[in-house]
Amino acid sequence: MTTQTIERVRVVGTAAPAHAGSPRAAGGSGGMFWRIVSPLLAVVALLGLWQISVDLGEVDPTVVPSPVRVWESGWAASEQIAEATAATLQITLMGLLFAIVSAVLVASVLSFVPPLRQTILPLLIAAQSVPIIVLAPLFIIWFGFEAGPKIVLVGIVSMLPLTISLLQGLLSADPDAAALMGSMGASRWRIFLSLRVPTALPVAITGLRIMTSFIVVAAIFSEYVGARVGLGIFMQTQKNLYRTDLVFAAVFVSIAIGLTLFALTYLLEWLLLPWERRRKAVQR
Amino acid sequence: MTRPLMEVDGISKTYTSRLGETKVLDNISLHVDEGEFVSVIGPSGSGKSTLFSILAEQLAPTSGEVRFHGDRDRGAPFSAYMPQKDLLMPWLTVQDNASLGLVLGGMRRREARMRIAELLPTFRLAGREKAYPFELSGGMRQRVALLRTVVQERPLLLLDEPFGALDYLTRTELQLWLADLCAQQGLSVVLITHDIPEALFLSDRVYVLSNRPATVRMVLEQPAARPRPLSYLETDQFTRDERRLLAELTESGKRHLTDAA
Numbered sequence: 001m002t003t004q005t006i007e008r009v010r011v012v013g014t015a016a017p018a019h020a021g022s023p024r025a026a027g028g029s030g031g032m033f034w035r036i037v038s039p040l041l042a043v044v045a046l047l048g049l050w051q052i053s054v055d056l057g058e059v060d061p062t063v064v065p066s067p068v069r070v071w072e073s074g075w076a077a078s079e080q081i082a083e084a085t086a087a088t089l090q091i092t093l094m095g096l097l098f099a100i101v102s103a104v105l106v107a108s109v110l111s112f113v114p115p116l117r118q119t120i121l122p123l124l125i126a127a128q129s130v131p132i133i134v135l136a137p138l139f140i141i142w143f144g145f146e147a148g149p150k151i152v153l154v155g156i157v158s159m160l161p162l163t164i165s166l167l168q169g170l171l172s173a174d175p176d177a178a179a180l181m182g183s184m185g186a187s188r189w190r191i192f193l194s195l196r197v198p199t200a201l202p203v204a205i206t207g208l209r210i211m212t213s214f215i216v217v218a219a220i221f222s223e224y225v226g227a228r229v230g231l232g233i234f235m236q237t238q239k240n241l242y243r244t245d246l247v248f249a250a251v252f253v254s255i256a257i258g259l260t261l262f263a264l265t266y267l268l269e270w271l272l273l274p275w276e277r278r279r280k281a282v283q284r
Numbered sequence: 285m286t287r288p289l290m291e292v293d294g295i296s297k298t299y300t301s302r303l304g305e306t307k308v309l310d311n312i313s314l315h316v317d318e319g320e321f322v323s324v325i326g327p328s329g330s331g332k333s334t335l336f337s338i339l340a341e342q343l344a345p346t347s348g349e350v351r352f353h354g355d356r357d358r359g360a361p362f363s364a365y366m367p368q369k370d371l372l373m374p375w376l377t378v379q380d381n382a383s384l385g386l387v388l389g390g391m392r393r394r395e396a397r398m399r400i401a402e403l404l405p406t407f408r409l410a411g412r413e414k415a416y417p418f419e420l421s422g423g424m425r426q427r428v429a430l431l432r433t434v435v436q437e438r439p440l441l442l443l444d445e446p447f448g449a450l451d452y453l454t455r456t457e458l459q460l461w462l463a464d465l466c467a468q469q470g471l472s473v474v475l476i477t478h479d480i481p482e483a484l485f486l487s488d489r490v491y492v493l494s495n496r497p498a499t500v501r502m503v504l505e506q507p508a509a510r511p512r513p514l515s516y517l518e519t520d521q522f523t524r525d526e527r528r529l530l531a532e533l534t535e536s537g538k539r540h541l542t543d544a545a
Contacts, residue, residue, distance in 0.1 A: 177371050179342060183361050184388040184436065194388070198375040275375045275416045282419070 065245035074249030081246075084234040085253050091147060091230065092219040092257060095154025099211060103159045107166035111196065112188075117167075128160040132221045140226040150222040158215045165207025169200025202276060205269045212261035216254050288353055289472050290316045290339070290362070290440055295348030296497075297334050307497040308334045311348070314491050314500065316440065316474055318354075321466055321510065323475045323483035326493030327533055332476045335498070336444045339474060340365045354439040360389070363474075365442035368449070370429040372417040378428055379404075379413035385436040399435060406465070407431045423454040430462075434471070441473045447482070455479075459486060463511040480529045484522055485512060492532055502532055 047067045053059075054066040061069055074081060106124070110117045135153055143149035173196045181191050223232030231250045238246040270277055297309040308331040316322045326332050337343035338350060341361045352362040364385065372381045380387075382403075383396035391399075397413075404410045407427045417425055426446055433441060447455040463486050466473055477483050483490045484506060492502040504525055508516060516522055 174371065176367055176369060177373070180365075180367060180371055181384070181388055183340065183342065183365065184385040185360055185390065186388040190388060194384075195373070198373065201375075273375070275418070278416055279418055 062242045062244050065248060070245045070248040070252070073243070073245040074252070077246055077249070081231075081234065081249060081253060084229055084231045084250065085257075087227070087229040088216070088219050088223065088231040088254070089257060091150050091154055091222060092216050092261075094147070094151040095158065095219055095222075096211070096215055096261070098151050098155030099159035099162060099215070100208070102155055103162035103166055103207075106159075107163050107170060107200075108192070110167050111170040111192070121167075124160055124163060127156055130157075132157050132218055133224065136222050136224060137226070139222075145226050145228075150219070150227070153222050154215060154218045158211050158218050161210040162204060162207040165210075166200055166204040169203035170196045172203070173199040201272055202269075205265060205272070208268070209262060209265040212265055213258060215261070216258045220254060287318055288315050289318045289320075290353070290474075291351045292339070293349045293351065295338060295345035295350065297331070297338065297343070298346045309338075309345070310497040310499045312493075312498065312500055313348075314503075316472055318472055319470045320488045321471075321473045321475065321486055323477060323487040323490045324493060325477055325480065325483045325490055325529065325533070326498060327495055328478060330493045330495055331498040332478075332493065333444065335493075336365070336442060336476050339363065340442055352439070356439065360438070362438060363440035363442045364433045364436040364438040366429050366433040366444065366446050368445045370417075370425045372425055372428055374417055376417075377413065378409060378415050378417075378420070381417065382409075382428055382431045382435065385432055389436065400431070403431060403435060408461070421454075422450050423458055426450065426458060434465075434469075439472060441471055443473060443475045445477050445479075446475075447479075448477075455482075460511075460514070462486065467511040480526055480533070481517070481522075484525050484529070485516060486510075490525075490529075492529060502528075504529070 051066050051068060054061075054064055065073075106120065110120060132153065135157065136150075139149045139153045143152075170192075173191075177195055178191050181195055186194065220230070220232035220235070223230040224236065227233050231254055235247050235250045238244075238250070292312060292314045294311045294313050295309060296307065296311055299306045299308060312335065314322065314324070324332060324335065334343065338345050340363055341350075354362070356362050373384070376384065379397050379400050380393075382400045383391075383393070386396035386399060387393055401413065404413060407430065409424065409427060409431065412420065412424065417428070420428065430443075430446065433443075447458050450458065459482055465471070466486070475483065475486060484504075487506055488510070489506065490504040491500050492504070493499070494501045506521070506525070508519070508521065
């Protein structure tokens with residue numbers, strides 16, 4: 001049971017399977033250093049290449065602006081961008097919260113009621129398959145222009161990975177362990193809390209991580225129809241003004257939000273799974 | 285002082301599926317007196333696990349009866365059991381794994397931890413209370429699982445091949461230690477195993493099961509006082525019984541093969 005979930009986490013986590021006492025363990029801190037530095041180097045190299053190509057090719061800045069130009073005009077428009085970022089961030093975070101709460105509720109209920117699983121799960125997958133670009137205007141027609149409908153929209157379209165992984169985790173608890181806890185006097189609810197939830201946590205965090213990778217995009221799309229401020233609105237406006245540099249600036253901001261959320265899932269994992277923390281420390 | 289604690293009276297178990305009926309247990313009777321160590325030994329696939337589940341009150345026999353004599357907490361099972369897998373929760377430390385039965389039974393966590401702390405030295409786990417299961421050796425994990433079982437203080441302990449997955453030396457070490465523990469604490473134990481020396485060395489009485497459907501083919505009394513010294517392995521009683529059991533268990537294996545052909 002546990003080895004299974006742990007393997008699954010490792011696929012998405014960055015830790016390579018290494019064993020305590022193996023030669024790898026000695027170079028462990030160096031590995032950690034490189035895991036952070038090597039992607040940074042790649043980013044710097046890419047930006048450098050981009051800058052050089054634009055400079056040498058004398059590309060029209062309204063087609064492809066150079067990184068330096070993006071930075072300069074982004075800085076000049078920083079007030080505007082900050083306002084847009086705040087609005088989008090609000091939708092993103094509230095949407096994330098809504099998605100987490102809904103996923104936890106739905107997965108918990110489904111784990112208790114098997115017949116509902118067959119009924120509700122296809123509906124959730126269907127909801128995920130409806131393009132947000134279609135849903136967004138409908139939500140505005142139905143519920144109006146306020147932040148509420150957008151939060152619900154972002155939540156609905158992004159809750160699936162967490163719901164599925166959480167449900168799978170809850171159901172993957174060892175039936176023998178459940179029987180043992182039952183013999184110790186635990187109720188079904190107690191077995192849920194003491195066995196199913198801890199079994200599900202590592203897998204659920206993976207689901208959450210996948211969610212953070214696209215929830216910002218969902219929030220931006222939700223603004224495309226009917227919002228007053230936000231990164232999506234900002235990008236649309238600047239695109240219409242041929243301010244490609246400002247479009248790119250907004251893109252970088254949204255990437256930064258996504259990466260930060262992604263990194264925060266590791267912090268959450270560290271806080272929630274102290275036993276995994278210790279196991280990884282041993283393996284490093 | 286030897287009053288019967290559990291009496292198993294002619295139980296049979298038949299599983300019914302679409303493919304038909306499979307009889308797993310056939311008219312099995314056995315008993316455990318207070319403070320006794322009783323083993324059930326049989327070839328693999330003989331229905332030991334089914335018998336175990338019935339004794340643990342997780343499965344009802346098709347016919348026959350299991351009677352328990354003694355105090356039991358309201359609604360709680362009569363016995364505490366230790367399954368083949370240690371089933372330690374990877375997210376709980378040694379002390380919390382060991383106190384799981386107490387906490388789920390309604391005891392406060394602090395109180396349960398204190399109870400466990402008293403028993404850690406006896407189970408050779410002193411100083412490891414904050415360790416996680418993955419940090420323990422196989423033998424230690426089994427001792428934590430056993431501690432979790434014993435500390436529930438149920439009238440009867442059920443052990444299902446508790447040392448099956450361990451290497452020979454660790455297993456022997458734990459068998460010797462278990463012999464001392466059970467004798468000291470006067471525990472009443474049913475051990476299910478396929479390890480002949482283990483059954484003979486630890487038990488007051490050994491029930492030998494046949495192949496499926498399992499019947500009791502033989503009952504061996506082991507009158508020597510427990511805990512026994514290692515030299516018990518050299519006694520005539522031990523070697524004779526070991527030979528008899530080997531003949532019995534492998535003979536029934538042969539008969540099973542000819543039946544199938």
